[in-house]
Amino acid sequence: MAAVAMRLPVARKAVAPSGSRGDEKHLVAPGDTITTDTGYMRGHGTYVDEEKLIASVAGAVERVNKLVCVKALKTRYNGEVGDIVVGRITEVQQKRWKVETNSRLDSVLLLSSMNLPGGELRRRSAEDELAMRDYLQEGDLISAEVQSVFSDGAVSLHTRSLKYGKLGQGVLVQVSPSLVKRQKTHFHDLPCGASVILGNNGFIWIYPTTEQKDEEAGGFTTNLEPVPLSDREVISRLRNCIVALATQKLMLFDTSILYCYEASLSHQIKDILKPEVMEEIVLETRQRLLDLEG
C-alpha cells in the first residue's frame, strides 16, 4: 500500500507591496480614464470614447512619448518578427501547416519556408506537397522563428536554420508568455545536463543535450533511442523547477532556471511541486538573482 500525502487547505498569504522602490507603477482596471488630454496616441489596451483615453485591460500603463499603452499581466502570445516559438502542428493543408502557438489565431508554416530534409535547396515540387505529412504530421512539436505577422495578428513561421525543426524526445511545459524573458538566445544547454528552448510564446521544451549538434537539429528524423535514467531525472527536475518558478511568477531565463535547479537539489524531484517547497526554492532563487544584480 503506497503512502498517500494529504494536505489541508491553508489561507493564502497576502503579498506585501514591493517596498518603496520609488517608481510606483500606474495601475489601471478596465473602464478607468487614463487621460482626458487629446494630445496622446491610443496604444494597445486602450480605447477612445468621448475624447477620453480609457483603459480596456487591467495592468500597468506604459508611456512612450505620446503613445499610451496598457500592458495586461497575462495574455495570449502576440507574435513579433524574430521571436523563437515552440508549437504543435494542428492541421496539414495545401502547401502549409497550421501550428498552435498559444496565439489568438493558429500560425502558419509554409512548405516553402522550411528546409527540406537533407538540407538541399530547390523548388518545392508536387511530390513534396504530397509528402508533407511524412515531414510533419498532426500532433508533432516544432521549434521555429517568426517570419512575419499578418494584420489580424496571425503569425507566419519559418524553420530555415538547422537550429529549428521537429522536436523529438523531451518534455513540454506551458507557461504564460509574459513570464519568458526576451534574450539574445532562447536555446540553452544548461550545465546540469539538459537543454531547454524557451519559446517566446510560453512553450518551453526540455530535452537531453546531444553531442553531435549540426546533424541532429533541424532534421525530421527523431532519435528514438531510450534516454538514460539520469538524463530523465534531470529533465523532470528541471520541469518541476520551471513549474515552480511559473507559479511563483518569477521571470524565466537561463540563470533563474539554473539557480532554481541548484536550490532544488536538496529535495526529491516529486517534492518540488509541494507548495511550501516551491515557495522556499523560489525565494532562494529570487535572493540569488538579487545578489547577482548587486
Add this chain to the structure above:
Amino acid sequence: MAALELLSAEGFRPDGRRPAELRKLRARMGVFAQPDGSAYIEQGNTKALAVVYGPHEMRGPRSKALPDRALVNCQYSMATFSTGERKRRPHGDRKSSEMSLHLKQTFEAAILTELFPRSQIDIYVQILQADGGNYCACVNAATLAVIDAGIPLRDYVCASSAGLVEDAALADLSYLEEAAGGPQAALALLPTSGQMALLQLDSRLHEDRLGAVLEAAGGACRAVHAVLDRVVREHVRELTALLGD
C-alpha cells in the same frame, strides 16, 4: 401557514438586510492555471466559477467564424448538487440554454470583439450553489475571468437583480425572495458609462414602478462594481509586486 413576510414592518428582509442592501460579496481571480482566465465568486450563498479560454482559433465549423470580430461562446451550467433537489442535467436544458444566450449577449456588448477577427472566445460558468441571482453571479464571475485573461473590455459588466415587494424595491434577491413570485428584474450594467448590457424583466410590472426597480438594481450594480474593482486592483498589485522589475 401565514404567508412569509418578505419585508417586516421595521423594514427588514427575511435574512436581515435592508431593501437596498447586498449580500456579502467575495471574489478571487486566477483560481486555475490551465485556462487563460478564471474567477470564483460568492454572493451570499450563491457560488459561481467562471473560466475563459481565448481568443483562439475557431474550433468546430470554420464557417461560423466572423470575418470582422471574435465569436463569443458562452456555456452556463449548474452543478447537479447546486440546488435543493438534485439536478439531472448540469447543462443543455431549456433554462440553461437561455441563460447561455443572455450571457453571450451581455459579453458581446462589453468585450472589444472587433480586435480579434476570425477567432473565438469561450466563457464557461458553473453555479456551484444556487441561492438566487444566478445570472448576476455568473456575469460578475465571468467579468473577473475575462479581465484575468487580459481580454480588452469596454468596462466591467456588473449585474444585480431587483424585485418589488409591497411597493418597496428590493436589491439583490435571494432564492427565498425570488421564489415568492413577485415581479423581478435582472440588470447588467457597464457602470462607468451607465449603459445597460442586458435587462430582463420577469412577470408584469406597472410602468410607474419600473423606475424604482431599475434604480434599486442600478444602485446594486454600482455597489458590485466597487467590490469587483477592489478585487481586480488587489490582484494586479500583487502580481506586479511579484513580477517586480
